Amino acid sequence: DQQVKQNSPSLSVQEGRISILNCDYTNSMFDYFLWYKKYPAEGPTFLISISSIKDKNEDGRFTVFLNKSAKHLSLHIVPSQPGDSAVYFCAASPMNDGGSQGNLIFGKGTKLSVKP
Amino acid sequence: DTAVSQTPKYLVTQMGNDKSIKCEQNLGHDTMYWYKQDSKKFLKIMFSYNNKELIINETVPNRFSPKSPDKAHLNLHINSLELGDSAVYFCASSQGRGAWDTQYFGPGTRLTVL
Numbered sequence: 001d002q003q004v005k006q007n008s009p010s011l012s013v014q015e016g017r018i019s020i021l022n023c024d025y026t027n028s029m030f031d032y033f034l035w036y037k038k039y040p041a042e043g044p045t046f047l048i049s050i051s052s053i054k055d056k057n058e059d060g061r062f063t064v065f066l067n068k069s070a071k072h073l074s075l076h077i078v079p080s081q082p083g084d085s086a087v088y089f090c091a092a093s094p095m096n097d098g099g100s101q102g103n104l105i106f107g108k109g110t111k112l113s114v115k116p
Numbered sequence: 117d118t119a120v121s122q123t124p125k126y127l128v129t130q131m132g133n134d135k136s137i138k139c140e141q142n143l144g145h146d147t148m149y150w151y152k153q154d155s156k157k158f159l160k161i162m163f164s165y166n167n168k169e170l171i172i173n174e175t176v177p178n179r180f181s182p183k184s185p186d187k188a189h190l191n192l193h194i195n196s197l198e199l200g201d202s203a204v205y206f207c208a209s210s211q212g213r214g215a216w217d218t219q220y221f222g223p224g225t226r227l228t229v230l
Contacts, residue, residue, distance in 0.1 A: 032215040043120070043206050043221030044159070051216075089159065093215030103172050104215065106159040 003027045004092050006107035013114050019077040021110050023090030030092040035064060035075050038087045080114045087111045119143050120222035122207050128228045129197055137192045137225045139207030148190035149208040150182060165190055166213045202229045
């Protein structure tokens with residue numbers, strides 16, 4: 001039962017254009033969302049996060065949008081660069097009795113290719 | 117000066133064997149995790165330790181036993197290895213135990229069970 005879904009396994013974008021990676025979730029108890037980036041043969045690295053009390057968070061070229069009613073978030077990368085080519089994982093954390101814990105629920109990832 | 121390191125990077129072994137994967141973090145973090153990325157690319161949490169205390173234990177077979185000798189180490193011991201245990205195992209650490217505490221991942225250990 002996939003609680004976090006990334007329905008596009010891959011995305012190809014031209015350098016300088018916008019990359020939009022999408023993520024859907026099913027659990028309304030999720031209250032914190034994150035994006036991780038992963039290069040081959042390396043572990044995932046944290047990219048950006050957003051709390052459920054916000055609908056947008058921006059960090060340089062990276063912006064995450066959250067639409068709670070649609071249970072959807074997206075990551076925008078503008079402008080895209082060849083070095084952004086990696087697998088991007090969406091992750092969510094449920095609110096438990098003890099508050100949000102670090103048990104992140106990950107999607108399957110989307111492989112982004114940015115072509116020069 | 118690697119932040120989160122794992123050994124070995126690759127592990128090939130026969131069914132039924134017992135093996136261990138070691139993880140060390142030099143970030144001074146209080147919380148450490150083990151994740152499994154299976155053949156379908158799902159990255160799933162297995163365990164989490166905070167100050168050497170188990171705080172998250174997902175539905176993992178009891179053949180998997182994490183051991184935390186100190187805050188900087190969280191080793192994963194697997195008994196009676198099965199074919200389905202083949203996966204990439206990632207160790208991670210974070211300062212605190214909340215979802216907002218950034219988790220730093222190691223490079224992963226690719227386990228192949230023959």
